[in-house]
Amino acid sequence: MNQSNQFSLKGVADLSLCFSIGLLFLHFYYFGYPLFDHLGLTSGPSDRVLIHIVNTHLFDTLFGNQVVIVLFLGFFVLAIRGRKDLQGTLRGAIKVALGGLLLYFFSGFVYEAMGATAGTAVFYILLATVGWLGMLTGGIRIKRVLIRRSSALDPFDVRRKGFPQEEDRLTSQYSLHLRGQYALQGRIRNMWINLVNPRRGILIMGSSGSGKTRFIIEPLMYQWMERGRAIFVYDYKFEDLSRLTWQLFQYYSDRYPAGSMYYCINFKDLSRSHRCNVLDPSTLDRVSDALGAARTILLSMNKTWAGKQGEFFVESPINLLGAAIWWLREYQAGIYCTLPHVIELIQTPYPQLLSILQTVPETRSLVSSLVQSYVNKSTEMLDGIMASTVIPLGRLVSPDIYYILTGNQLVMDINDPGRPKVFCLGGDPRRKEALAPILSLFIEQVNRLCNQPKRYPCALVCDEFATVRAAGMLNTFATARSNDIVPVIVVQDISQLKLEYSDDEANAVVNISGNFFCGQAAGKTAEWVSQRFPKMLKDRESVSTNSSDTSINVAPQWEETVTPATISALSSGEFVGVVADDPRQELTLKAFHARILREQFPVLSGAGLPVVRTVDNETLKKHSQQIREEVRALVQEEFGKMTRDRIMGEWVLKPYE
Secondary structure, three states, X not given: OOHHHHHHHHHHHHHHHHHHHHHHHHHHHHHOHHHHXXXXXXXXXXXXXXXXXXXOOOOOOHHHHHXXXXXXXXXXXXXXXXXXXXXXXXXXXXXXXXXHHHHHHHHHHHHHHHOOXXXXXXXXXXXXXXXXXXXXXXHHHHHHHHHHHHHHHOOOOHHHOOOOOOOOOOOOOOOEEEEEEEEEOOEEEEEEEEEOOHHHOEEEEOOOOOXXXXXXXXXHHHHHHHOOOEEEEEEOOOOHHHHHHHHHHHHOHHHOOOOOEEEEEOOOOHHHOOOEOOOOHHHOOOHHHHHHHHHHHHHHHOHHHHHHOOOHHHHHHHHHHHHHHHXXXXXXXXXXXXXXXXXXXXXXXXXXXXXXXXXXXXXXXXXXXXXXXXXXOOHHHHHHHHHHHHHHHHOXXXXXXXXXXXXXXXXXXXXXXXXXXXXXXXXXXXXXXXHHHHHHHHHHHHHHHHOOOOOOOEEEEEOOHHXXXXXXXXXXXXXXXXXXXXXXXXXXXXXXXXXXXXXXXXXXXXXXXXXXXXXXXXXHHHHHHHHOOOOEEEEEEEEEEOOOOEEEEEEEEEEOOOXXXXXXXXXXXXXXXXXXXXXXXXXXXXXXXXXXXXXXXXXXXXXXXXXXXXXXXXXXXXXXXHHHHHHHHHHHHHHHHHHHOOOHHHHOOOOOO
């Protein structure tokens, strides 16, 4: 309440009290006229004024006039802003007011019963006055107690919280929408969260159970696939999102171009997984692509390396693994360029491995420092570098991994204009450490292949992004808008993100997004989100209470729109955030704090994921053995050629004697 409103309200209260007192005196004068006439307190002018008032029919009945006096007294009690009563009780105040009310009207019954005499008038005036004072005293006490209770019932000042939000549904070519409700000045209002430019990136944060998947991811997937768009979904807790994606693809199959397909890669149920060579030679155009894959694999296994990139003992293992990938890419047109073959090749003894890696000019420069260390017999340094490469990769030796990663059913360019794809990548929380490098590599390859101009519109949805290391998403966020890509990242907390990425990378992930949502969160995340909201100018009341009155001082003050404490206390399905606009469609109200309402979507079939094939353990074991034999044979063949060739023989490293 501003200061001008307070003054006007105080004027109404004072005027109502004056009317009530004035009418009470006129009432006593009119109905107690025999008493005043007996005492000689009447006069001609006063009688003429009284006659004019009587002509208004205000004094037609005693009880009617009493009611009018009580109404003006009630207006005064409602309008007054007195001091808080810190000790009184509501029951005691009601007793005083009710007693005064009964006594006030009882005096009227006595007057009517005894007749209009001087003695009756004295008795009536005394009773009515005491009753009126009782109503006044009790009403003021009730108001004071209610003021105290209202402060106690709203200790966090909820009624004053809230800010204007967008209530209209705004559409654009790529817009996505979420319907919600928000509170403003104690009232619940309907609103829309309009993602008119989702291509600027969507970041979703919130602790476990805050409703990220149910209230945001799933509705956005419904809307996106309803338009027949390509989509990649990283489903860490396979198979919930993967099954929903499959059901949506079936339901909206008529919206997709002819030839569109659904693919699923997972390591929990091989019968429902397609096979894909994540190091497909057709996707490795340069040595830098091989080094990028090597960096993704090793940094996802060695989390402490994220902040040490550029150091010798970090870059050397990356160069070694990248050289092995590129060498297989060049060997016989890349028929053995798969991650399982790379894992087996990297376990070859030092002399043979370093020797054959020198046969390709690009890989020769990558391993030159290691070759020199071997020649100089710097075994301690060389052993450390080799162990940093071989030991982590040894965790990936598994028949199911070997089987899935050596197929060619899927090429990961999901936004191919001629054949867009719906691709789900499933994780397994029980095997997080083992699968993290593979899942990270898949996501990196999808990002790299999709982020090209003039492609089919697609969305990249990465749930639980902190469980993988896909730094390439930063580049996608930066350039996605021009390539019709909607990148979506879901994390629980900034601190969780920093466990997998360096501080600079984690800060870049959360700062580069144009649209962001945040559910319940605490600590640095809540502080960061709070700072993203503009401050509002609000009137701040300062109340001083003394023995006779309460003085109120109101001054404008800049306050946080959403505080960290508010964010830490959000309920499931309740989110705060800011959306980005478009140069062709600017938004005035971008910030929101709302409870998202889940829309009624079409009833989908309850069918599970399609069965791709039946796989038994014997098949997996034979396949793994075949890969080992192929690598052993190619090493022997290539090493044998080198020993027989006079020029290449110079690169052969002999074992130490």
